[in-house]
Amino acid sequence: MTPRTMKRYVVSHRRGIDGLTLETDAPVPGLRSSTDIRINIKYLSLNARDLQIVTNDYPAPHSVPQDVVPVSDGCGIVEAVGSDVTLFKVGDKVAPVFPQGHHFEEDLALRNLKKGLGGAIDGVAAEYFVCDEEEAILIPSNFTLEQGATLAVGFTTAWSSLYSHHPRLQAGQTVLCLGTGGVSLCAAQIALLAGARVILTSSSQVKLDRASVLLQPILAAGAPSDTIQTIDYSKIDAWDSEARRLNGGNGVDFVIEIAGRGTIARSVRATKMGGLVAVSGYLSDYGSIPKHIIEEDLAKTILYSAANVRGVFVCNREDFKTCVSALEIGGVKPIIDKTFKFDELKEAYQYMADGKHFGKICVEV
Numbered sequence: 001m002t003p004r005t006m007k008r009y010v011v012s013h014r015r016g017i018d019g020l021t022l023e024t025d026a027p028v029p030g031l032r033s034s035t036d037i038r039i040n041i042k043y044l045s046l047n048a049r050d051l052q053i054v055t056n057d058y059p060a061p062h063s064v065p066q067d068v069v070p071v072s073d074g075c076g077i078v079e080a081v082g083s084d085v086t087l088f089k090v091g092d093k094v095a096p097v098f099p100q101g102h103h104f105e106e107d108l109a110l111r112n113l114k115k116g117l118g119g120a121i122d123g124v125a126a127e128y129f130v131c132d133e134e135e136a137i138l139i140p141s142n143f144t145l146e147q148g149a150t151l152a153v154g155f156t157t158a159w160s161s162l163y164s165h166h167p168r169l170q171a172g173q174t175v176l177c178l179g180t181g182g183v184s185l186c187a188a189q190i191a192l193l194a195g196a197r198v199i200l201t202s203s204s205q206v207k208l209d210r211a212s213v214l215l216q217p218i219l220a221a222g223a224p225s226d227t228i229q230t231i232d233y234s235k236i237d238a239w240d241s242e243a244r245r246l247n248g249g250n251g252v253d254f255v256i257e258i259a260g261r262g263t264i265a266r267s268v269r270a271t272k273m274g275g276l277v278a279v280s281g282y283l284s285d286y287g288s289i290p291k292h293i294i295e296e297d298l299a300k301t302i303l304y305s306a307a308n309v310r311g312v313f314v315c316n317r318e319d320f321k322t323c324v325s326a327l328e329i330g331g332v333k334p335i336i337d338k339t340f341k342f343d344e345l346k347e348a349y350q351y352m353a354d355g356k357h358f359g360k361i362c363v364e365v
């Protein structure tokens with residue numbers, strides 16, 4: 001039987017991780033319409049955005065309501081269904097769509113940015129979560145609930161970067177992934193699954209070595225040793241030239257650009273004519289950016305590279321389902337660094353803030 005009250009977190013202020021407040025007797029949300037489902041959330045995973053929301057660094061064009069429930073990525077078991085629900089049954093393992101209402105590419109409008117979980121509207125850091133049946137998808141049948149909690153932002157952004165727009169990734173191409181965070185490692189996995197080469201960068205050789213080992217199972221039998229190559233950007237400043245060198249002297253086909261001002265010019269220079277720099281993040285904004293980078297004439301860099309530079313915003317529900325099928329059939333499993341307990345949520349955020357993480361941080365509810 002469903003309890004009347006539940007545990008959930010709210011963001012009681014946006015001045016840092018201390019703003020995360022655990023409530024132990026919040027009302028369990030009821031179904032609001034006949035097409036709603038109620039999910040008993042079992043796992044969460046964190047994204048950079050979750051941290052940016054509590055530190056008030058998230059620049060989305062919408063406000064974050066007081067006492068919003070944080071976290072966008074979760075997974076759980078359908079525990080109640082409205083009388084008109086046809087897509088799910090009680091017991092199904094599902095993950096909510098982020099943002100709610102982004103079903104097809106043309107839905108990507110401000111009104112849907114205003115439905116981003118754990119920011120504009122309540123997220124999933126709660127034992128129960130209610131949404132319309134159209135706002136969740138089945139996780140891969142071969143995923144655990146913990147693995148299912150990593151899908152909604154990292155994998156969708158990686159998928160969208162490589163497949164939702166032109167050009168689209170093809171076997172034999174090369175994808176340069178910046179850093180070893182959630183989006184980049186998801187992109188590396190999707191690229192290897194497609195038969196592409198991957199060049200990973202990181203500030204840590206230890207992380208690069210670990211990533212190279214964890215990505216091996218996706219490689220086709222007999223794939224050459226240079227299918228996964230790495231660059232320690234803390235040691236090699238000109239990592240754009242190094243990426244070209246590793247790619248046989250040619251620009252790469254795709255860059256997973258997550259660091260923004262501090263890296264975008266090098267990303268463009270690393271890319272071949274007509275290749276795609278898929279820009280999803282701006283993590284370098286949180287550190288000091290050298291003057292020569294700020295002063296660089298980015299327009300000329302883009303012009304003379306003739307690369308495509310495109311903003312990416314997660315992906316729509318239909319592409320999300322395709323991504324999930326690809327992971328399911330390809331047997332790709334998320335790279336999970338560490339799993340915290342629900343009452344350790346602040347520690348999980350701090351782990352991310354300290355930059356210690358690698359791939360995904362999960363939280364068991």
Ligand SMILES: NC(=O)c1ccc[n+]([C@@H]2O[C@H](COP(=O)([O-])OP(=O)(O)OC[C@H]3O[C@@H](n4cnc5c(N)ncnc54)[C@H](OP(=O)(O)O)[C@@H]3O)[C@@H](O)[C@H]2O)c1
Pocket residue numbers: 046047048049153154157178179180181182183184201202203204207233258259262263279280281282283284312313314352355357359
């Ligand atoms: N547009 C969208 O739809 C969308 C969706 C998801 C995420 N994002 C954005 O994408 C970015 C990444 O998100 P995430 O969740 O993957 O973050 P994350 O898991 O926290 O990734 C952090 C990693 O990024 C790497 N990094 C940081 N600064 C870097 C730099 N200057 N150069 C190269 N690598 C750098 C570091 O890797 P190493 O430690 O290995 O150096 C760091 O560990 C964030 O800005 C986030 O807001 C946007």
